[in-house]
Amino acid sequence: MQYVSTRGQAPDLTFGDVLLTGLARDGGLYVPGAWPQLSHDDLRALAGLPYADAAARILSPFMDGIDEDELSAMTRDAYGAFVDPGVVPLRQLSDGHWLMELFHGPTLAFKDVAMQLLGRLFDRELARRQQRVTIVGATSGDTGSAAIEACRDRDAIDIFILYPDGRVSEVQRRQMTTVLSDNVHNIAIEGTFDDCQALVKAAFNDLVFRDEIAMSAVNSINWARVVAQVAYYITSAVALGAPDKRVSFAVPTGNFGCVFAGYAARQMGLPMDKLIVATNRNDILHRFFQTGAYRKDQVVATQSPSMDIQVASNFERLLFDLAGRDGAVVRQQMQALADQEGLEVTPEALAQAHELFLSHRVDEETTTATIGEVFREYSIALDPHSAVGLRAARDLLPDGPVITLSTAHPAKFPDAVEKACGQSPALPAHMADIYQREERYTVLPNELAAVQAHIRSLRRT
Numbered sequence: 144m145q146y147v148s149t150r151g152q153a154p155d156l157t158f159g160d161v162l163l164t165g166l167a168r169d170g171g172l173y174v175p176g177a178w179p180q181l182s183h184d185d186l187r188a189l190a191g192l193p194y195a196d197a198a199a200r201i202l203s204p205f206m207d208g209i210d211e212d213e214l215s216a217m218t219r220d221a222y223g224a225f226v227d228p229g230v231v232p233l234r235q236l237s238d239g240h241w242l243m244e245l246f247h248g249p250t251l252a253f254k255d256v257a258m259q260l261l262g263r264l265f266d267r268e269l270a271r272r273q274q275r276v277t278i279v280g281a282t283s284g285d286t287g288s289a290a291i292e293a294c295r296d297r298d299a300i301d302i303f304i305l306y307p308d309g310r311v312s313e314v315q316r317r318q319m320t321t322v323l324s325d326n327v328h329n330i331a332i333e334g335t336f337d338d339c340q341a342l343v344k345a346a347f348n349d350l351v352f353r354d355e356i357a358m359s360a361v362n363s364i365n366w367a368r369v370v371a372q373v374a375y376y377i378t379s380a381v382a383l384g385a386p387d388k389r390v391s392f393a394v395p396t397g398n399f400g401c402v403f404a405g406y407a408a409r410q411m412g413l414p415m416d417k418l419i420v421a422t423n424r425n426d427i428l429h430r431f432f433q434t435g436a437y438r439k440d441q442v443v444a445t446q447s448p449s450m451d452i453q454v455a456s457n458f459e460r461l462l463f464d465l466a467g468r469d470g471a472v473v474r475q476q477m478q479a480l481a482d483q484e485g486l487e488v489t490p491e492a493l494a495q496a497h498e499l500f501l502s503h504r505v506d507e508e509t510t511t512a513t514i515g516e517v518f519r520e521y522s523i524a525l526d527p528h529s530a531v532g533l534r535a536a537r538d539l540l541p542d543g544p545v546i547t548l549s550t551a552h553p554a555k556f557p558d559a560v561e562k563a564c565g566q567s568p569a570l571p572a573h574m575a576d577i578y579q580r581e582e583r584y585t586v587l588p589n590e591l592a593a594v595q596a597h598i599r600s601l602r603r604t
């Protein structure tokens with residue numbers, strides 16, 4: 144399997160290179176040169192398999208050099224620690240509506256599903272190449288803990304996570320700082336999340352430093368993270384009767400990674416009715432699907448912070464397909480986005496998108512009302528991200544059949560849940576003692592030189 148850049152000017156790469164590289168050298172994102180295909184018989188044969196085995200079968204065609212058996216050993220290891228034996232269980236709400244619970248991993252959000260596998264893929268590829276990497280990332284809350292859990296105790300990886308001092312919730316901070324492994328380093332920056340992100344970017348652009356520490360990233364444009372999410376669309380649809388029955392999905396969306404994985408599942412041959420892009424007030428994607436114009440706006444803070452995003456970094460992957468896989472068109476579009484704060488697709492491209500995609504925007508009050516409604520109807524406490532998804536599913540496809548992706552455990556967003564339901568959700572058993580655990584982190588000023596010196600002194604060589 145060769146991977147091509149969405150901007151058409153970077154060399155084609157293999158999976159191992161794409162895994163370690165992240166962004167293409169022409170500024171584009173890597174996508175498969177062709178979508179691996181699953182026949183209807185292939186889909187039927189997945190029925191009843193344990194999730195880890197089904198995921199290995201679905202994903203191995205994307206990963207040259209890793210056969211199904213080797214990948215299956217990795218997925219079993221990655222998903223063995225998930226609290227629910229089904230890993231990504233379906234829960235039926237009503238006749239046509241299901242929730243897929245993606246939050247049973249170590250940090251209680253769906254990012255674990257991809258990150259847990261990514262850590263193991265990194266380890267394998269680095270061992271094969273006899274290389275080490277230093278992962279440096281910035282987080283506003285959820286991504287940092289998922290990355291730390293995925294990379295802790297891995298021989299070939301040191302990981303440094305920058306977060307804004309005093310500006311992440313206590314649960315989020317403790318999920319990072321109570322991991323005391325030798326290769327894990329938390330840095331509380333005296334600044335904002337934007338400062339943290341700017342420091343990481345500046346470190347990346349310091350080419351001498353970048354090469355010296357073999358710097359790498361695990362952010363959401365990494366193809367391996369996106370592809371790992373394809374498996375649960377396919378296994379859940381098969382559990383509800385695919386390929387002989389057709390389901391829809393509703394996806395709470397920020398960076399367009401999760402929902403792009405749903406699109407990929409459909410391109411691989413999974414019969415799918417509609418794919419709903421559900422946004423909070425930060426609605427650039429909803430406006431795009433309404434009008435064909437993708438225009439930047441101010442980011443506003445909401446109860447669903449992981450979706451408070453202005454420019455969805457994975458959206459370029461869809462633009463590439465809508466442009467007939469013509470990298471020159473995508474280059475022009477991305478230039479317009481940079482220069483004029485917006486881009487447009489042709490009416491034909493928008494019509495093509497509408498064959499699959501629907502979109503919906505859910506405001507703050509409706510999100511709270513939905514959490515309360517579902518709690519009264521089913522005694523299920525939804526986190527605010529999942530509530531945005533379910534609201535979209537119920538409004539757009541009231542009869543279903545539709546699976547809403549439930550992306551975070553309610554205990555991760557206790558304030559929003561308490562406000563809506565009148566009671567606070569309990570932390571799951573494996574995290575119940577998180578307020579008693581020892582923490583380790585270093586506070587640093589918002590200065591690149593200080594951060595670089597810290598990384599140099601602590602990374603293992």
Ligand SMILES: *Cc1c(COP(=O)(O)O)cnc(C)c1O
Nearest residue numbers: 397398399400401449528550551
């Ligand atoms: C990251 C995240 C999302 C958004 O996912 P994207 O792949 O960025 O669209 C939704 N919900 C939760 C809880 C998340 O952590």
